Amino acid sequence: MSFSPVLALYRGATATLGLFAGAYLDSRARRGKEDPARLGERFGRYARARPAGPLVWLHGASVGESGVALQLIEALAARDASLCFLLTTGTRTSADLVARRAPPRTTHVYAPLDRSDCVRRFLTHWRPDLGVFVESELWPNLILEAQAAGVKLALVNARMSPKTLARWRGWRAAGERLTRAFSVATAADARTSDTLSALRGVSTPALGNLKLAAPAPRVDARARAGLAAQIGARPLWLAASTHAGEDAIVLQAHEILRQSFPDPLLIIVPRHPERGPDISQLAGGAPMRSRSETLAGPCYVADTMGEMGLFYDLAPVALVAGSLAPHLKGHNPVEPAKLNAAIVTGPYVESFQDLFDALFAAGGARKVTDAASLAAAVADLLRDDARRVAQIARAREVADQGAGALDETVRQLATLLPARATPKAADASA
Structure with missing residues (x-):
């Protein structure tokens, strides 16, 4: 793959600016935007152990992506009762949603900072068998470090604005490097499908928006x-x-x-x-x-x-x-x-x-x-x-x-899972 100056610059910048991450997160916590009791998770440090057995990690930005991830978890769990799930998100509102709706065998943690050392601690602790990125949360260090660790990756329900898609086309080398890290990629709409297909060099199907598959919200x-x-x-x-x-x-x-x-x-x-x-x-x-x-x-x-x-x-x-x-x-x-x-x-x-x-x-x-x-x-x-x-x-x-899109997405994700992974013992945080 071609060298990407944009990715090289990004990785250098996150290493340097990451030195100020503690002060930044403390400021966000004071404004209620971070959970002060769980700031360690942002740095890849966890109180909970990894569950034994095959672990599917899903990552989304906030509430909407969390809802899609929870649907996928329920469908994958129904297909294979041996699976456990890790859901990473970036906002307190998404954490509240997961706390209310998480199915059994599902752990929520805040996503690590997109700084290489934090991401490596995250991957060392959780050792996922499959990583599923929902919609448009393409954090470069998270993707590249997961790929380097041998984690199979999928991008599902990819859905990006015209401005974002134009930016990825302009940063072609970076776009190719990141999107080709995914063994499976599906799009929510034709415009995203077209751009991802061009960047990845293989067809990226537009299955339809998985948010259409969401059940009606609960009514008391x-x-x-x-x-x-x-x-x-x-x-x-x-x-x-x-x-x-x-x-x-x-x-x-x-x-x-x-x-x-x-x-x-x-x-x-x-x-x-x-x-x-x-x-x-x-x-x-x-x-x-x-x-x-x-x-x-x-x-x-x-x-x-x-x-x-x-x-x-x-x-x-x-x-x-x-x-x-x-x-x-x-x-x-x-x-x-x-x-x-x-x-x-x-x-x-x-x-x-x-x-x-x-x-x-x-x-x-x-x-x-x-x-x-x-x-x-x-x-x-x-x-x-x-x-x-x-x-x-x-x-x-x-x-x-949306029902057909959900079924096909789950089928494609299942092809990336080990037939029967040997149970993995829990591991302490670095």
């Missing part, structure tokens, strides 16, 4: 019944996963709706629950779920974790936020599609462009650009039951297309 029936009783017959819509700057647009749209609907209710679920008090203040002191306040008034702030399914299930119409400003790139529309909420989105959905393109083509989602068009779309869907039901049905058809 008791909590739903309690909220539904409070809502009664009020016209309801949801703004899901809002970011700073979007709440003002959403509230302006709701003011427009209040001029033509009797006592409509807006529920805002912020992407980051710690923003709840700021949103409440912006909405004139709206009640907050984190404070167990009664659902009353024109707006309710649902600033809790793990309840998105509950609110999608309640709402007949949902704005999938993270899409109303150019610096945002959209959020996953599969959850509302599977819980029968009519989908409305802003124009900035780059991270999920393939899913939204399919939804738009099928008539399963509506696009808006500002408060006025958002209010008009919500009003239309709330007034016209037949139109809303038809849009929901079309979105559900798109969302139900």
Whole structure:
């Protein structure tokens, strides 16, 4: 393979800048972005021993990738009960998700810093039989050190933005070196498939997005019944996963709706629950779920974790936020599609462009650009039951297309596993 100046520069830079990693992580911990009790994991040091037997390691960035990884774990475990699993992620929210949903024989640790010594300690301790990278978390040292250690590698559900794909094409030698480290690679969409095929020199199939295979989020029936009783017959819509700057647009749209609907209710679920008090203040002191306040008034702030399914299930119409400003790139529309909420989105959905393109083509989602068009779309869907039901049905058809992609991905991963690995004894951390 050709020499890559970009990779050489990267590896040198991480070795040098890595000297300041401790101070950087301490700063993040003070801001709540790292778990101070588990900072050692970032350096490849672990309190838990490696489980005996064949170990499949899966790596993803955050919550979305963790959900895909958990699906793969469940499917692989059903296929081979001898397997154990290690899931590495980079965020506290993903760690919380895994803690709630991890199947048996699954260990979660934070991903090591992409510094060669940290990565080597990680690999020495866990000694995985297979490494599965989910979507776009292509950390060079992690990939190259795993390959050097003899770990079979796979890249699944690869899904990159046009900007990221252009960067890899521009850094061709680096792209070839990294992507050819994967024995198996599958893409979520055609644009990623085309670029990976060119870089790897072999066909990279576009199986479809594994996030479509995700089950509908859990809905607490008791909590739903309690909220539904409070809502009664009020016209309801949801703004899901809002970011700073979007709440003002959403509230302006709701003011427009209040001029033509009797006592409509807006529920805002912020992407980051710690923003709840700021949103409440912006909405004139709206009640907050984190404070167990009664659902009353024109707006309710649902600033809790793990309840998105509950609110999608309640709402007949949902704005999938993270899409109303150019610096945002959209959020996953599969959850509302599977819980029968009519989908409305802003124009900035780059991270999920393939899913939204399919939804738009099928008539399963509506696009808006500002408060006025958002209010008009919500009003239309709330007034016209037949139109809303038809849009929901079309979105559900798109969302139900992921099962085949999951089955084929699991089949390909199984080809990289040892037929029956000899159980490996646990090992102490370096």
